[in-house]
Amino acid sequence: MKCPACKNSLREKGAGGMTVDICYGGCGGIWFDQRELQRVDARSAANLHTVWRDPNKEVKLTEPRVCPRCPEQVLERRWFSEQKLVEIDQCPTCGGLWLDEGEFSRIHQEVKGAKVAPPGWVAAMAQAAAQVRV
């Protein structure tokens, strides 16, 4: 599978019983399949935060991104929540989710200040991000 952001080859990584695809040595983003999102827990998410990123890899936020699973399907950029602080990329067809490098910890910032209860995977990622020192 190709990275939707920088076209590097994604690498599978197991973390706490789930398998996600990371852009190791590329832009440092992480792809979650829909079913993996439901299995995210704080420990496995924290494990994922240490994706090695190439500092010279440029990521263009304005270019359309294609789903690594669905041919020709462009990811939809949408707000992570109604707070409108973090933008994420989600595939309208398969429901997979792309997080750019750094979005993980921004989700944590957002959830920390939020009054509403987030979906389970969001809470897990936020907890995990809280444990990570970048």
Ligand SMILES: [Zn+2]
């Ligand atoms: Zn990448």
Ligand SMILES: [Zn+2]
């Ligand atoms: Zn898709």
